[in-house]
Amino acid sequence: MTESDNLIFQTLMPLKTAVEEKKNCSVFGLSFGEKSLFLCSQKRQILFVTENLAEANKLAKELECFGKKVKTIFYKQSEFLLASLSFGQNVANMFSSLQALCKSSVDCLIVTPEVLMQKFPSKKQFFDLIISIKKGKTYNQKQLIQNLTNAGYHRTDLAQNVGDFSVRGDIVDVFNITDDLPTRIEFFDDEIESLYHYSSDDFKRLESVEKIDICPLVIFNVENKSQLFSEVEKDFSQTLKTLPANEAVLLKSAFEEFRVNFDAGNFSYVQNWLAPFMPNTNITSFLNQDAIVVFDDVKRVFDVVSSEYKKFDEQISSLINSGNALLKHKDFYISQNKVFNIDFQLLSFQSITSSNRVFDPQVVLSFRSTAQTNYFGNYNLLLEDVKYYLEFKNTVIIFAGTKNESAYLSKFLLQNKIENKIASLSEVVPNGVYIIPKDVAYGGIFVEDRVVVIGTEELVKKSTKQIVSSQKREEFTLPKIGDYVVHESFGIGLCVAIQKLKFTEYEKDYVVLQYAGGDKLYLPTEQIGQISAYVAGEGTPK
The missing domain is CATH 2.40.10.170 (Thrombin, subunit H)
Known part of the structure; x- marks a missing residue:
């Protein structure tokens, strides 16, 4: 049993049972803390789909408190013209997440709804593009250079930027997208003699490494170049017939640019023209077979995806008519009628009672939750709430983070005549106040169990400076029907x-x-x- 299992109270047992029975569920009424604590207890891999980036970051923090490995993809390809990929943080996160998924080292992948639209290769196809280099092993240098090119790396005189590699004699330098520093690979014949990071400013040698996995910078592996080029060329000819003279000239110029870069193996530059010709495979192809797909606010997820497809249809039609894209670009994303065809157990969290337009649930569960207070280090406010909770015979579990913070809080409560115990989760019994010297970011109030969990972020996080009106808000009572x-x-x-x-x-x-x-x-x-x-x-x- 893990620590997170101790936080699955009787309140959540119907949900726990439904998930264990692998039934698709719609769940109403859970607070963020209750949702996150439940997800932390899961042993199976999770794909969490949310439009709310603030909650995505909070969930990642909560999962990491329990030792879960979390990756995020907040990037969707939205550039349809020929162009080199810009290596921002979201792009780097996407490639590193795909690599981690290939190695089955991800407990939870958090994505935005738009990512479901994106075409991805199979896990095996992407895995085959990963270049593993180990000190003391043999690797043909010419083959390494070819593999780096196929993986989307750009050959330059000096590898100073992410995605660059350079060759000088028996030395290959490469700036891996998942690393903060470039790596130097020194060969002796075909043996990797030395492997180390170096400074991109003065090229000074830094720490040695035993192994490096070079992450691909292209989504798709071009396996049959001649066949793929023929497909693109055929669609180019068909598109050309639909265009007026001026627009046809523009498309001919774009196709020639595509041909030159394709022949040179610069696949990262032309992948926006290759994506439409790839299969309808989405991000779920990277998941473990027993993974759970969780939609946070399923209505919002559906609405965002529908809106994105509408914008795409308008944009791509304009690009085709102006001679900047091919007819096949209409297939740039997963087909809209297939985007939610997900062959995994599905779970949705919902706040508003609306129809679930993504899937038909086998189980519908409703819970009642109470808003959690953020104390931000205000222990006097915490004291008032603890007294209130104890008055109604609740068990209070406070995650204080460090031993020092736990000791300070325990002393403060004792001085105010609140008995408490610094303990581990396994020592918690009904009634009383327990202070846990561990980071668990967010808690929840489990009404039926009479248990209150206060997370570290809710306890000690400092609030940002706010401008507060000097006028008190008027007391608000129940509204009238029609208000x-x-x-x-x-x-x-x-x-x-x-x-x-x-x-x-x-x-x-x-x-x-x-x-x-x-x-x-x-x-x-x-x-x-x-x-x-x-x-x-x-x-x-x-």
Whole structure:
């Protein structure tokens, strides 16, 4: 049993059971902390799809607290013309993530919805492009040069920038995209005699390394050059017939530029013209067979993908008509009707009761959650909450991070007559306050279990400076049916009902807010502080 297993309380057992039975689930009402703690407990690989980059970064931090290996891809190819790839951080993350997935060293891959549209090779095809160099092993130097070219590296006089390599006698220098420094490979005949990093400023030798895996800079491996070129040439001829004279001249010029670079093996420069000719294989081809695909706010994921396809259709039609792209460029991405054809167990987290347009769930679960307080080092505020939790016989688990912070917090609580214990998770028993000297970024309030988990980030993270109005917010009571209100996360909604509902074994009062398109949010009355009155003059808000 791992530490994260100790944080799966009775509240989440229905979800745990459904996932273990490999049923597709739609889940409503979990807070971020509850979602993240549940995902931390999973032994299977996770693909987490979210449009919210702030939550993506928070989840990565939470998973890493439990020793999980996390990778991210927030990049989608959106350049359709001939061009060299710009090696920004998102591009580097994409290639390093693909390499890590090939080596099965990823517990969770976090991606944005647009990544699902992107065409990818199979895991084996990308793995074959990875160049592994080990000191003392044999490797033909000419073959290495060819493999670097096939992998998208650019031969220069000096390898000073990411993606460059150079050759001088028995020395090959290469700047691997996953490294901070270039690497020098020294040969003795076909043996790797020496392998070390060096400074790109003064070329001074730095630390020696035993092995380097050179990550590819191209998505696709060009295996049959003549066949692929024939396919591109055929589509070029068909596109040419549809264009007026001036636009045809532009396309002929672009095709000649493609041909020259293709013949030279500069595949990183022409990959935007090669992508349309590749199979409809998406990022899930890199996952383990028993992986779970998780959609965070599945409605938002669907809407983002639909919007991106609409923009793409308009943009690519314009490029084709102006002689800058081929007819085949319409197949640049995965077919829209296949983008959500995912052959894995699927799990969606949802806040608003709307239809799941990505998949049909076999199990639908609803939970109730309570907003978590961020203390930001304000121990007096923490003290008030701990007293409140203990009054209602809750167990309070506080992740304080370090031993020193744990000791300080324990002393503070004791001075204020709050008994507590510095302990490990396995020592926690019902009732009482437990301080854990470990980093777990975010917690949650498990109402049915009477357990409160406070994460390290919520406890000690310093808040950013904010401008606060000197006027106190007027106390807001329950809205009336027909009133417009503003939710702090979801914006302006219309109150259409206040009613008792039973989503779990407990019946409670909910404020029902309706949004554009008919989506509804069921807000527990104890979370009424998340909404305020809509004040913007007369009439209906737009």
